[in-house]
Amino acid sequence: MSAYQLVWFKRDLRVVDHRALATAAQLGPVIPLYVAEPEWWRGKDMSARQWAFVEESLVELRQALAARGQPLVVRVGAVTDVFDDIAKTHPIAGLWSHEETGNGWSYARDRRVALWARERGVAWHEPPQHGVIRKLKNRNGWAKKWDALMGEGVTPPPHALPAIEHLAPGAIPTAKDLGLRDDPCPGRQAGGRMLGEDCLRTFLFQRGEAYRAAMASPIEGFTACSRLSPHLAWGTLSMREVAQATWARQRSLKAAPRGRTGGWRGSMTSFSGRLHWRDHFTQKLEDQPALETKHLHPAYEGVRPTEADPARLGAWANGETGLPFVDACMRSLKATGWLNFRMRAMLMAVSSYHLWLDWRAPGEHLAQLFTDYEPGIHWPQVQMQSGTTGINTVRIYNPVKQGYDQDPDGVFIRRWVPELATVPKVLVHEPWRWDGASTVLGRTYPHPIVDHLAAAKEARQKVWAVRGNKTFRHKANAIQHKHGSRKSGIKMRGQRSTVKETNTERATLV
Numbered sequence: 001m002s003a004y005q006l007v008w009f010k011r012d013l014r015v016v017d018h019r020a021l022a023t024a025a026q027l028g029p030v031i032p033l034y035v036a037e038p039e040w041w042r043g044k045d046m047s048a049r050q051w052a053f054v055e056e057s058l059v060e061l062r063q064a065l066a067a068r069g070q071p072l073v074v075r076v077g078a079v080t081d082v083f084d085d086i087a088k089t090h091p092i093a094g095l096w097s098h099e100e101t102g103n104g105w106s107y108a109r110d111r112r113v114a115l116w117a118r119e120r121g122v123a124w125h126e127p128p129q130h131g132v133i134r135k136l137k138n139r140n141g142w143a144k145k146w147d148a149l150m151g152e153g154v155t156p157p158p159h160a161l162p163a164i165e166h167l168a169p170g171a172i173p174t175a176k177d178l179g180l181r182d183d184p185c186p187g188r189q190a191g192g193r194m195l196g197e198d199c200l201r202t203f204l205f206q207r208g209e210a211y212r213a214a215m216a217s218p219i220e221g222f223t224a225c226s227r228l229s230p231h232l233a234w235g236t237l238s239m240r241e242v243a244q245a246t247w248a249r250q251r252s253l254k255a256a257p258r259g260r261t262g263g264w265r266g267s268m269t270s271f272s273g274r275l276h277w278r279d280h281f282t283q284k285l286e287d288q289p290a291l292e293t294k295h296l297h298p299a300y301e302g303v304r305p306t307e308a309d310p311a312r313l314g315a316w317a318n319g320e321t322g323l324p325f326v327d328a329c330m331r332s333l334k335a336t337g338w339l340n341f342r343m344r345a346m347l348m349a350v351s352s353y354h355l356w357l358d359w360r361a362p363g364e365h366l367a368q369l370f371t372d373y374e375p376g377i378h379w380p381q382v383q384m385q386s387g388t389t390g391i392n393t394v395r396i397y398n399p400v401k402q403g404y405d406q407d408p409d410g411v412f413i414r415r416w417v418p419e420l421a422t423v424p425k426v427l428v429h430e431p432w433r434w435d436g437a438s439t440v441l442g443r444t445y446p447h448p449i450v451d452h453l454a455a456a457k458e459a460r461q462k463v464w465a466v467r468g469n470k471t472f473r474h475k476a477n478a479i480q481h482k483h484g485s486r487k488s489g490i491k492m493r494g495q496r497s498t499v500k501e502t503n504t505e506r507a508t509l510v
């Protein structure tokens, strides 16, 4: 019996730029495997909409592999059980998968896999697929390393894969098969590499000009933003492919006469910065997996009640806070699986400041609603927008002002909060100011759950009381040293480190 290279697909559902697959294929016959793990999928941060995207991507991946000679093998169960089962008939010479910076569950599962591999004498090879560096010693020079990693050649797929005998491909399970709750999401982005390639091409050459100006708008953002997030999260496209295509586009724009490029240059500069951010944030979770469950700055532990007030959490989660713009954002997210950055940040801030909820339960709720859920971005962002990192500017978004700024005519609100149809246009952001408010509020739409100005003021005082603590700054400096962007205040070697409470971490990275 020949021995096989087992290529375990995780968040890398493609054959292009798949180093694990390409390298394994040079060593011998490959079993390309995806394991649908019900226990993982039933976690509090996972959902059927995410699975639906993965399911569609698996169909295409299976075809791409079949075209090379061996279709994707799909199994349902615990990964190590599946490996053992396959090994009974197909001895495993090597295990291949990309490094993953996942949630606590997948981290623990990877440790079980490592043990499994050690006990059976199987070498587990884990090449990185992003710019995240495992066992990073410190952040100095991180951005340069990222540029170098993303500049490496895109790995072509293997030309041919020998067909494996006596190994059934297996059915791709449905969300129901995995025991997932119903999760209707009519506006969800569909999965699969072909749509990912299309998304990248239309963004770089057709849609992207308005990116810089329109990304914060919940309406225009739908087309002006790249919408690549689920493709990057589930790996139908690699980060390297996206970065290199963006750089090529930037070079051609640079070569074109300035007056001819409209908003393109600025938009592409903003976009390519965001690609750095992705891995910059993921690096934080890689370096400190506890970030998913513990406050980054310990001074915030216990400041908000750990048990979320169910009435407040429920109103926020269901888009029934009585704050029209907040509710419109939450309902739009439920129906589409996507929201732009500014609105995600605002939803999180309202939950953490105005409603004074601990970030963990709201963070899980948002994770479930995001088709693009990526733990490495999500949890550091959740903490950042909740003001618990100790190193970022505390940003308490005013949900009414955000509405006026981003949805001046109330079009977005009217679309998602039809209960407000009779409210005059000028007051749709603040229906409580309308003379006829009593015909709607408390009847078809709730009164505001809080006085948002008073709640924000109170939250600011509480947060600053924590920051005023003597030991706060000392710990914050240590956090900045470990996780901070080198442009956001920390001095380089030989200089004194200080925390500079600016928002530059959002804006730039070294």
Ligand SMILES: Cc1cc2nc3c(=O)[nH]c(=O)nc-3n(C[C@H](O)[C@H](O)[C@H](O)COP(=O)(O)OP(=O)(O)OC[C@H]3O[C@@H](n4cnc5c(N)ncnc54)[C@H](O)[C@@H]3O)c2cc1C
Residues within 6 Å of the ligand: 215, 225, 226, 227, 228, 229, 230, 232, 233, 271, 274, 275, 277, 278, 279, 281, 339, 340, 341, 342, 344, 345, 348, 367, 370, 372, 373, 374, 375, 377, 378, 379, 381, 382, 385
């Ligand atoms: C509370 C909160 C939770 C978030 N959770 C997720 C998540 O689970 N998955 C996810 O992909 N993004 C998350 N983001 C970041 C950001 O909102 C999304 O990446 C973006 O809205 C996705 O749309 P896009 O692909 O059109 O983005 P674009 O603006 O076109 O950006 C392109 C890519 O750059 C990366 N990126 C963009 N903005 C950021 C950012 N601020 N931080 C890190 N990376 C960024 C993403 O990979 C994104 O796909 C979160 C933001 C907040 C405030």
